[in-house]
Amino acid sequence: MNRTPTTGASVVLMPSATAHSSNRVVDAIRELIISGELAPGSRLNQEDLAARFSVSRLPVRDALSRLESDGLVILKPSSGAWVAKLDLAECLEIYMIRERLEPLALRHSVERCTEGDIVLFGDLVEAMAAGTDTETFLRLDRQFHLASYRPCGMAHLQTLIERYWNSTQHYRRAFTNFLGRERNWIIHAEHRLIVDAIRRRDGDGAAHLLFEHIRRTRCELAEHPSIFDATAKGKI
Amino acid sequence: MNRTPTTGASVVLMPSATAHSSNRVVDAIRELIISGELAPGSRLNQEDLAARFSVSRLPVRDALSRLESDGLVILKPSSGAWVAKLDLAECLEIYMIRERLEPLALRHSVERCTEGDIVLFGDLVEAMAAGTDTETFLRLDRQFHLASYRPCGMAHLQTLIERYWNSTQHYRRAFTNFLGRERNWIIHAEHRLIVDAIRRRDGDGAAHLLFEHIRRTRCELAEHPSIFDATAKGKI
């Protein structure tokens, strides 16, 4: 059992000495957004956030502008900050980007991962197939994929991929809840095929399967634009 | 003649009402880095920058942390900020990422660009072939490629691509100077082939040519690790 923290805000970058409150605030807000506690479209009030984390507004402002670069927050100058909201087109765009990036990472991972890594991948996939609730599903899905990219040795690429997983997390949750569990067998089958290709050290095979995994999800997503209608009113 | 500003810090995002000094400082520092005035590894002193732009240290701090997310600046907590430096491996990694992203953008652009756009692409390529000095070469190269992605209708992808052009700009300059002009005919040939494919509305062809364009550059870059040895001392 690997001990990646909750949703793994900083999986690729070592947690580092996050002594400075700015970093703590960044991670905390990111966590609130990824966990779904702050829904897309929610207003982010600097003073409220400052009070919540017992700091002044300054680290909060810093955090917000960093999270904007991460694509999780939208800043309107002199006006305020909101949790970033994606429409269907943007989400499809991000999936198309992921289709290009993640197979690249996986192919390099396959060339470098240890046998122990592969055991971990298999364990995560099977734990996912055995899981029941949505949050477990999402957490293990994320853990499996991000873990499968970790040996790739491309730090920039990993950061980038993690960013896109973060900014689409909310919509993956909504989509998972929407579909229910009856079509999950497809995902598990795809995951098992990917792990099998990794076991055979077939990097290209794994990459192609992963490409199709993401592409199929994108196509299914495109069939359900209603996911993006919900103008969820956020609460801080 | 298009009026893209100097190096085009904000080509994709509209310049917007950048009334706030933070944004101005971000753009200004980015410009200093991209233009080469601040070399990778240079120390960025908050007070000096504040004095240079006639603002307090606060907008500068804000700018630095944003530029860190852009990959242009490295922040060491409680220690300072430096212009990000790439080693050969990182640069090759970014080129591999670009190989995946830019063909995607181009393929979508080909489906959406106007005849007028295509004329612009051709003009830029020919202006580049007629150019003499390094800075013109770099500017037109950048303008051509970024312009060719602009009609793609994928804002996130464009921002991303522009980021990577920014963070590798210094090394493209060094590489261009290193190679001299005798091998530029390859680049012009590739560019003309790409424009021709666009004219024929052959999106896949253009994408493949672009992929090879970037890949060949990456392979050549890998042959010249000395580019990354120069520990340029920066001045503010």
Add this chain to the structure above:
DNA sequence: TATCGCTTTATTGTATCCGATTATGAGGTT
């Protein structure tokens, strides 16, 4: 009654100040 304009209020952006951490240099010791 609806719309336009103004005033008020809340929230953001900026400057100055203070504490904390790190880098630097001198001095002593092995």
Add this chain to the structure above:
DNA sequence: AACCTCATAATCGGATACAATAAAGCGATA
């Protein structure tokens, strides 16, 4: 002579306070 230690100085991170901007609510007028 090289290395380690301690003190000093420079610089960064954060808090408080103030100014500027935008949103909202109220009132007046067509």
